[in-house]
Amino acid sequence: MRSLTLLGGAVALLATFVVARPAAENTCIVAANGFEAIDDSPAINDALTKCGNGGTIVLPADQYYSIYTPIDFSNCHNCDFQIEGKLIMATSALLSFAKYDRSVFTIANATGVRIRSITGSGVIDGNAYSWYRRTNWSPKQGGYPFVHITDTSSNISVSNLHFKDIQDRVFLLQGNSSDLHFSDLRITADGINGIYASFDNFAFEMGEVSDVSVSNLDIEFNQKNNMGDTRPVGTCFAFDHGTSSVSITNVSCRRAWMGAQVVFGTIIPSVVPTSATSAALIQNITVTNFTFAGSHATGVNSWWNGSKKVIRGVTWEWVTVEEGSPADFDPCYATARSTSYWPSCMKAAAYEVRDLAFRHFRGRVGSPPTDPNWGEVNGFMDVETEFVDWVADA
Numbered sequence: 001m002r003s004l005t006l007l008g009g010a011v012a013l014l015a016t017f018v019v020a021r022p023a024a025e026n027t028c029i030v031a032a033n034g035f036e037a038i039d040d041s042p043a044i045n046d047a048l049t050k051c052g053n054g055g056t057i058v059l060p061a062d063q064y065y066s067i068y069t070p071i072d073f074s075n076c077h078n079c080d081f082q083i084e085g086k087l088i089m090a091t092s093a094l095l096s097f098a099k100y101d102r103s104v105f106t107i108a109n110a111t112g113v114r115i116r117s118i119t120g121s122g123v124i125d126g127n128a129y130s131w132y133r134r135t136n137w138s139p140k141q142g143g144y145p146f147v148h149i150t151d152t153s154s155n156i157s158v159s160n161l162h163f164k165d166i167q168d169r170v171f172l173l174q175g176n177s178s179d180l181h182f183s184d185l186r187i188t189a190d191g192i193n194g195i196y197a198s199f200d201n202f203a204f205e206m207g208e209v210s211d212v213s214v215s216n217l218d219i220e221f222n223q224k225n226n227m228g229d230t231r232p233v234g235t236c237f238a239f240d241h242g243t244s245s246v247s248i249t250n251v252s253c254r255r256a257w258m259g260a261q262v263v264f265g266t267i268i269p270s271v272v273p274t275s276a277t278s279a280a281l282i283q284n285i286t287v288t289n290f291t292f293a294g295s296h297a298t299g300v301n302s303w304w305n306g307s308k309k310v311i312r313g314v315t316w317e318w319v320t321v322e323e324g325s326p327a328d329f330d331p332c333y334a335t336a337r338s339t340s341y342w343p344s345c346m347k348a349a350a351y352e353v354r355d356l357a358f359r360h361f362r363g364r365v366g367s368p369p370t371d372p373n374w375g376e377v378n379g380f381m382d383v384e385t386e387f388v389d390w391v392a393d394a
């Protein structure tokens with residue numbers, strides 16, 4: 001075992017306080033062990049067990065934590081998890097997360113989880129540069145969620161933190177979870193591999209969730225390679241089957257392939273209707289004050305596998321497009337991926353869409369579509385849209 005120079009001497013001196021020590025009544029302060037090669041997750045999980053029931057867990061500002069195994073929030077019941085220091089993912093360990101349902105922060109069967117930085121100094125570093133470049137890379141495996149909120153979790157909030165260079169998915173929200181809140185976050189990624197597609201990196205991917213609010217976020221993805229190529233990659237917000245009552249406000253999304261879009265079929269393993277004959281459904285989503293620079297800002301870009309799709313009440317308003325297509329409706333996304341997929345989809349895609357609205361668009365938006373059959377590719381599609389007050393001012 002090597003001791004590492006990553007950590008400053010002051011931090012290394014704290015190496016003896018490996019175990020969480022209770023500070024005040026029901027408060028656990030967790031010191032990092034001080035060695036990059038030693039996993040800090042056991043001490044953090046220990047603190048969640050000791051102080052998780054209504055208590056506070058503090059990771060102080062001067063500490064660097066190495067993460068080799070998941071942090072399990074199932075013992076957090078109305079607990080306050082304060083990250084002021086820096087959590088650094090040991091990316092070499094990431095593949096072994098397959099046996100833990102893949103996530104790093106696992107929030108399953110949990111009620112009342114608050115994850116935040118009070119001072120704003122907290123950083124969660126996915127350290128994913130080498131992960132983006134791994135050779136054993138296979139698309140459509142669904143990716144690894146960093147924060148996975150699932151199994152009917154509720155009353156979960158994450159705020160005032162910086163998530164940096166996260167491997168594949170920053171937040172995956174599913175499993176009939178509800179009452180989820182995200183605010184004042186920065187999500188950045190540098191050096192994402194150019195072979196990554198829109199469905200390989202997500203800031204937020206959600207399906208079978210309700211009552212989600214997101215406000216005051218800056219998201220920026222950067223793909224860089226040796227050729228100096230910096231094309232947009234990844235998706236800021238994808239709404240899959242079963243998403244309802246979502247509000248997204250004051251968010252910027254830059255250098256992304258997709259902004260905030262209905263994307264049926266991205267979550268793997270799939271979230272699908274209970275029977276193949278019932279429709280997939282997305283309803284009541286509002287995106288307000290959204291600034292986008294990338295390829296596709298808003299609308300629908302979905303995979304297809306035969307089931308009917310129903311969309312009710314999705315509104316994008318006060319959207320500023322700095323770069324990219326302002327609004328799309330593509331029911332047969334990823335057309336080049338298979339030779340039989342695209343013609344089959346174009347023939348059989350079935351959508352019922354009500355109250356899809358694109359209001360108050362600004363920036364490089366051109367004129368809104370005027371085709372009354374916008375989005376309809378065959379006779380099984382009934383798409384009702386509204387485009388209001390688009391002002392191209394750049």
Ligand SMILES: *[C@@H]1O[C@H](CO)[C@@H](O)[C@H](O)[C@H]1NC(C)=O
Pocket residue numbers: 101108109151
């Ligand atoms: C959540 O609870 C359900 C039902 O008890 C269980 O099947 C599931 O494995 C739990 N999830 C996790 C990640 O522990």
Ligand SMILES: *[C@@H]1O[C@H](CO)[C@@H](O)[C@H](O)[C@H]1NC(C)=O
Pocket residue numbers: 077078079080111112113114155
């Ligand atoms: C939600 O969780 C927070 C702490 O995480 C707790 O303080 C609050 O009381 C919970 N709210 C409800 C309605 O249970």
Ligand SMILES: *[C@@H]1O[C@H](CO)[C@@H](O)[C@H](O)[C@H]1NC(C)=O
Pocket residue numbers: 151152174175176208274
């Ligand atoms: C979510 O709820 C729906 C409807 O009650 C149910 O069919 C589905 O199995 C649930 N999914 C999960 C992951 O709990």
Ligand SMILES: *[C@@H]1O[C@H](CO)[C@@H](O)[C@H](O)[C@H]1NC(C)=O
Pocket residue numbers: 215216249250289
């Ligand atoms: C969005 O930003 C505006 C201006 O800064 C602020 O007044 C408003 O409260 C914010 N909205 C939310 C939901 O935080």
Ligand SMILES: *[C@@H]1O[C@H](CO)[C@@H](O)[C@H](O)[C@H]1NC(C)=O
Pocket residue numbers: 244245283284313
């Ligand atoms: C969606 O919004 C409509 C109209 O405001 C409302 O009647 C309906 O109850 C909402 N559905 C859900 C699941 O929130």
Ligand SMILES: *[C@@H]1O[C@H](CO)[C@@H](O)[C@H](O)[C@H]1NC(C)=O
Pocket residue numbers: 249250288289318
């Ligand atoms: C959108 O931004 C404007 C201008 O900053 C602000 O007045 C308004 O409250 C914001 N809307 C929401 C829903 O926060």
Ligand SMILES: *[C@@H]1O[C@H](CO)[C@@H](O)[C@H](O)[C@H]1NC(C)=O
Pocket residue numbers: 270272275276277305306307
């Ligand atoms: C769509 O895909 C899911 C997951 O593979 C499957 O369960 C479902 O039956 C499919 N629906 C149709 C209509 O093929």
